[in-house]
Amino acid sequence: MNQIRAQLELPFASPTPQPVVACSAVLEGHPVSYVLHRSHGRRRISLSIDERGLRIGAPLRASMREIEAVLRDHARWVMRKLEQWTAKRVPGRRWESGETLMYLGAPLQLAIATGPENVLHHESALHISAQRPQTENIAALARAWLRTQALADFARRVERFRVSMAVTPGDIRLSNARSRWGSCHASGRILLNWRLIQMPARLIDYVVVHELAHLREMNHSPRFWSVVAREIPDHAARRREIRRDAHRYIVE
Ligand SMILES: [Zn+2]
Structure with a gap:
């Protein structure tokens, strides 16, 4: 049967670039949040993961499509690093009173x-x-x-x-x-x-x-x-x- 599936994509391209913005994307089927830093001086898109999580640096005019392409190219590295980061940071829900x-x-x-x-x-x-x-x-x-x-x-x-x-x-x-x-x-x-x-x-x-x-x-x-x-x-x-x-x- 011809099944057309129309899905609601999570990625969303903002029309006016802002210097610092919280974003999310789907990598290998997992939602990933990151902070996007845009600046005039930057010439390339770069990824880094520190204690604050995933950060992406990009030129002011880089499109979300380009940024997400870089993210996808490095999906395995990002997922591995984020897993390590999450394991350290989020204790996980314990399903206890008060949560x-x-x-x-x-x-x-x-x-x-x-x-x-x-x-x-x-x-x-x-x-x-x-x-x-x-x-x-x-x-x-x-x-x-x-x-x-x-x-x-x-x-x-x-x-x-x-x-x-x-x-x-x-x-x-x-x-x-x-x-x-x-x-x-x-x-x-x-x-x-x-x-x-x-x-x-x-x-x-x-x-x-x-x-x-x-x-x-x-x-x-x-x-x-x-x-x-x-x-x-x-x-x-x-x-x-x-x-x-x-x-x-x-x-x-
Ligand atoms: Zn749709």
Whole structure:
């Protein structure tokens, strides 16, 4: 079957170069955040990794395409160094009381207890109880809860935009992709990454509208963007925001 997949790419080219900007890209299927330093004096694109993470130096007018090409050429080196850096820096989520999860753009504080298996969202807390509240049980319960919320939330948004955009989506499914927020198939099926539920509502709306717009235009042509813009006039800003903050939401 001819399956056209239209994906929401994370890379985003900023029209006006700024001297220092936080960026992210997908390398070997993994989201990678870096700080881009542009300067007049610089003649070549250079990569460095220190205690602050990945930094890229570039001439003022270097395009994002050129910068990302250099990044891809050195993908293996970058991934290896970043792994070493991450291992040192991020202790990883321990799924303990007091830690926070993001839900619709706001932090939810975990409150873990021993008891019958249950997950309860109350105000800004997520109470999780399990007979054996070990890390993996709590993580599985929290993820299952997020996925349940995600499916219900995304279905409501699709329903809302479907009418105003005059499109007929097929089934809505959750995806678990590490480098893609959503995709739309020629069959009408729409896949949305469950991790989106961590983002503020306005960003989820953008991804939903983006994928629904593919039911009208299976490409990223000016016509596609005008379909998106009718629902989300500031789509470029939202897309930039997703790109800037992607690393916060990929971590589960
Ligand atoms: Zn797209």
